[in-house]
Amino acid sequence: MDQVLGYRRANGSFGVRNYIAVIPSVFCANHTAKMVASQVQGTIAFPHPDGCGQHGKDLQQTINTLAGIGRNPNFGAVLVVGLGCERIHADELASLIAETQKPVKYLNIQAQGGTLKAIEAGVRIVRDFAFQLSQQHREPFPVSKLILGLKCGGTDATSGIASNPALGLAVDQLIAQGGTAFLSELAELLGTEHIMERRSATPEVYQRIKEELTHCEDVLERMTKDYVRTSEQAALVTPGNFEGGVSSVSEKALGGIHKSGSSPFVGVLDYAEQPKNTGLFLMAAAGGDSDIATSLVAGGAQIIAFTTGRGTPTGFPGVPVLKITGNSKTYHNMEDDLDFNAGEIIDGTLTLEQAGKNLYQEILAIASGKPTKAEITGHDELFAIGRYECY
Amino acid sequence: MKVRYYHTMEEKRMLILASGDNVGVLLEDALAGNIAVCGDTRVSCLNDIKFCHKVALFDLPKHTYFVKYGEIIGYALRDIKKGEWVHTHNLDDVRGREGML
Numbered sequence: 001m002d003q004v005l006g007y008r009r010a011n012g013s014f015g016v017r018n019y020i021a022v023i024p025s026v027f028c029a030n031h032t033a034k035m036v037a038s039q040v041q042g043t044i045a046f047p048h049p050d051g052c053g054q055h056g057k058d059l060q061q062t063i064n065t066l067a068g069i070g071r072n073p074n075f076g077a078v079l080v081v082g083l084g085c086e087r088i089h090a091d092e093l094a095s096l097i098a099e100t101q102k103p104v105k106y107l108n109i110q111a112q113g114g115t116l117k118a119i120e121a122g123v124r125i126v127r128d129f130a131f132q133l134s135q136q137h138r139e140p141f142p143v144s145k146l147i148l149g150l151k152c153g154g155t156d157a158t159s160g161i162a163s164n165p166a167l168g169l170a171v172d173q174l175i176a177q178g179g180t181a182f183l184s185e186l187a188e189l190l191g192t193e194h195i196m197e198r199r200s201a202t203p204e205v206y207q208r209i210k211e212e213l214t215h216c217e218d219v220l221e222r223m224t225k226d227y228v229r230t231s232e233q234a235a236l237v238t239p240g241n242f243e244g245g246v247s248s249v250s251e252k253a254l255g256g257i258h259k260s261g262s263s264p265f266v267g268v269l270d271y272a273e274q275p276k277n278t279g280l281f282l283m284a285a286a287g288g289d290s291d292i293a294t295s296l297v298a299g300g301a302q303i304i305a306f307t308t309g310r311g312t313p314t315g316f317p318g319v320p321v322l323k324i325t326g327n328s329k330t331y332h333n334m335e336d337d338l339d340f341n342a343g344e345i346i347d348g349t350l351t352l353e354q355a356g357k358n359l360y361q362e363i364l365a366i367a368s369g370k371p372t373k374a375e376i377t378g379h380d381e382l383f384a385i386g387r388y389e390c391y
Numbered sequence: 392m393k394v395r396y397y398h399t400m401e402e403k404r405m406l407i408l409a410s411g412d413n414v415g416v417l418l419e420d421a422l423a424g425n426i427a428v429c430g431d432t433r434v435s436c437l438n439d440i441k442f443c444h445k446v447a448l449f450d451l452p453k454h455t456y457f458v459k460y461g462e463i464i465g466y467a468l469r470d471i472k473k474g475e476w477v478h479t480h481n482l483d484d485v486r487g488r489e490g491m492l
Binding site: 156157158160161190191195217242244245247248249250251253254255309327329346348 | 404406408416418441442443444445457459460462463464465477478479482483484486
């Protein structure tokens with residue numbers, strides 16, 4: 001079995017990076033969390049606008065997401081910072097993360113006596129974490145412990161021909177080795193139901209996929225019924241998609257689904273839900289690039305493979321986002337942001353099979369520590385918690 | 392319309408993704424009069440067609456489904472001529488339409 005090098009966690013998972021996460025349980029703690037993280041190397045704050053004034057399933061989705069980020073094995077230790085009176089209690093969030101047996105602590109700004117005292121207490125906690133993590137070294141682990149999140153953004157018509165099929169071959173190889181991958185982007189699967197049906201491992205899996213897609217389309221209809229800003233165009237397709245030769249949602253979806261390869265879907269996960277077994281999953285997340293990337297990471301993805309035809313520079317804090325384009329012109333235009341050129345398939349200088357193999361090796365290299373272009377440049381804008389039923 | 396004779400008959404690479412497709416994908420920018428070529432299939436382009444945009448491989452009557460990847464990607468809003476550029480001006484899709492689902 002193929003192996004890569006990563007950081008062993010107490011619960012048997014492996015991180016491909018070794019950062020400390022400082023997670024505010026509520027937006028009121030954002031500034032304190034950012035100040036704490038800025039004082040200790042290798043520490044990342046996750047400021048967000050949520051955590052209070054939320055209810056029911058929407059509140060639960062935010063809790064699941066914040067807990068999922070903390071549980072992701074790329075983070076070796078976690079500090080949760082709360083205010084003290086918010087809906088999501090810091091101690092509750094910390095105990096959800098502590099189920100992974102990684103070092104987790106929490107503090108509340110009100111209990112500490114205000115911002116400055118909370119920052120000092122937080123810095124001391126995180127500094128101790130940094131000493132602990134510094135003692136860890138990368139060790140070999142099987143790719144069956146890898147979870148790869150699949151994403152596309154800035155799609156053009158090369159995506160469906162080159163980058164997504166190449167990524168699909170790499171995913172097939174990962175799944176054949178016992179690994180795990182998450183396909184997502186519900187709204188961009190409209191028109192692929194018959195393919196999903198063929199590829200569902202059981203009728204129950206397809207039933208759930210069908211329900212998710214129907215629900216997604218119903219919500220879209222409700223939200224856009226009286227809103228005809230772009231009535232000449234289909235929703236869900238951006239001006240850049242159209243300019244790049246994609247003419248409809250179905251065409252975008254049929255090109256997009258290629259990135260999941262040809263393995264069967266073994267299950268469907270909620271937004272930010274972590275799988276209990278391995279294989280290819282559909283994650284029921286939708287929205288923009290950031291909402292979906294955040295769900296993938298909260299679900300446990302240590303790496304995101306991101307295809308783009310038009311070229312996008314974005315990254316996720318603490319998680320490598322590997323950029324793959326099927327458009328050689330875009331690759332050469334934005335080489336500082338893009339990691340892999342599958343456009344050579346279209347140019348005729350690389351076969352699809354070879355591109356798939358090369359891409360798989362690139363994913364393994366990045367898992368073992370090779371930085372992505374987005375990591376080198378410092379891109380971190382993909383963290384954003386998706387709100388319930390926001391497609 | 393200005394006719395650009397000097398581009399006539401120049402060949403451009405085209406990809407047909409699945410048998411049964413009725414549109415091809417240009418792998419290079421093509422100008423009206425260029426010939427899109429994929430194996431034995433040769434189509435004379437009636438419009439300028441940009442890299443990775445689609446060209447009709449046959450005359451297709453209004454409401455015919457457009458097929459790419461062997462799958463339906465939309466339908467023809469009007470009669471389509473072989474060699475015509477196929478995009479949002481003459482293709483529509485019933486899925487995910489904003490305000491018109």
